[in-house]
Amino acid sequence: MRVKVKLFASFRDICGFNEKELIVSDSIKVSEIVDVLIKSNSELASKKETLLVAVNQEYCDLEQILQEGDTVALFPPVSGG
Amino acid sequence: MKDIYIQEETIDIAAILDKGASSSDGADIAFIGRVRNNSRDREVTLIDYEIYPEMALSELNKIADEAIEKSGLNRCIIVHRYGRVFPGETSIIIVVSAPHRGQTYEGSRYIIDEIKKRVPIWKKEHYTDGSEWISDRS
Numbered sequence: 001m002r003v004k005v006k007l008f009a010s011f012r013d014i015c016g017f018n019e020k021e022l023i024v025s026d027s028i029k030v031s032e033i034v035d036v037l038i039k040s041n042s043e044l045a046s047k048k049e050t051l052l053v054a055v056n057q058e059y060c061d062l063e064q065i066l067q068e069g070d071t072v073a074l075f076p077p078v079s080g081g
Numbered sequence: 082m083k084d085i086y087i088q089e090e091t092i093d094i095a096a097i098l099d100k101g102a103s104s105s106d107g108a109d110i111a112f113i114g115r116v117r118n119n120s121r122d123r124e125v126t127l128i129d130y131e132i133y134p135e136m137a138l139s140e141l142n143k144i145a146d147e148a149i150e151k152s153g154l155n156r157c158i159i160v161h162r163y164g165r166v167f168p169g170e171t172s173i174i175i176v177v178s179a180p181h182r183g184q185t186y187e188g189s190r191y192i193i194d195e196i197k198k199r200v201p202i203w204k205k206e207h208y209t210d211g212s213e214w215i216s217d218r219s
Contacts, residue, residue, distance in 0.1 A: 009131055009203035010214040054201070057136040073133060073201070079215040080130070080137075080161060080202030081114050081173055081193060 001026055001068040005033060008075040011051070015041045030055065030072055031062035037074075050077055083149065083157045085141045087132060089164040092171045097158055106155050106178040110185040112193055118168035123208045130163045130172065133201035137161070144195045152188030154179050159192065161202065 005020050012018045015037055024033070030053050038044045054073040055064055066072065082101040098111060116128050145157045156178035166172050173196070177188045196202075204215040 006133070008133055008201065009205070009216060013214075052201075054133075054136055057133075057139055059199070073136065075133070075201060076203065076214065076216040078197070078199065078201055079204045080132075080200050081197050 001066075003028075003033075003066050003069070004071040005037075006071060006073040008073065010076050011044065011047070011074055014043045024066070026068075028066050029062065030060070030064045030066065030074075033066075033072060034062060034074065047076060051075065052077065082155070083142075083145050084159075085138060085145060086160045087134060087137055087141070087163055088160065089162065092160050092162065092174055094171060094174060097160060097174055097176055100158060100176075101156055102178065103155060105180070107180050108182040108185045109156075109176060109178045110182075110189040112173075112175040112189050113171055114173040114193070115171050116166050116168050120206055120208075123206075123210070125168055126207045126209060127165055127167050128172070129165055129205040129207065130161075131203045131205065132161075132163045134163075136201050140200045141196070144192055144199065147195070148177070148188040148191045151191065152177075152179065152184045154184060154188045157188070157192070159196075161196075161200075163202070 007015055052075050055070050118125050141159050149157055154177045158176040161173045175192050177185050179185050206213055
């Protein structure tokens with residue numbers, strides 16, 4: 001199935017893209033996508049503990065199971081205001 | 082009334098203060114956040130605000146709805162800048178109104194505190210000697 005991954009702020013800088021469509025196996029968890037990103041971008045590993053996840057613009061955790069067409073956003077703690 | 086904006090343009094504070102004001106409310110609170118020219122002993126030249134636009138708008142709306150319900154606000158306006166904001170410029174304004182002051186202090190504080198926890202906006206501070214994403218240093 002296809003899912004879209006969006007990265008923001010330092011995560012985008014580290015991985016070198018802001019949006020990418022991935023073809024993944026059914027019932028994949030967000031954490032598995034994060035692990036794939038960490039494999040090719042080791043600097044991301046130290047940020048895994050504090051990273052925030054949103055699926056289809058709603059916050060969720062790394063255990064969230066993805067569905068076809070979902071948009072997963074991964075980002076560091078927010079700093080607006 | 083509730084109005085939420087995320088904009089690149091300078092914030093017109095006077096226009097926001099007047100927008101939708103009602104004579105049935107006895108208290109208005111405006112929280113105005115501005116970019117400082119210094120941060121942790123470094124000279125700040127500008128801040129780049131990055132946003133996740135759709136989600137930021139949705140979270141701001143949820144926060145406003147929560148504050149309206151919790152504090153009984155009659156007016157709630159939130160405007161947040163994105164893009165390049167320079168020292169002294171307004172990065173955010175929150176205007177809330179209610180019949181009495183207690184409600185407005187409470188509602189205004191709730192909104193800014195929740196924005197700092199939940200709204201997907203990130204600051205990259207630029208200094209005379211480099212730059213840094215602020216979310217990465219905590």
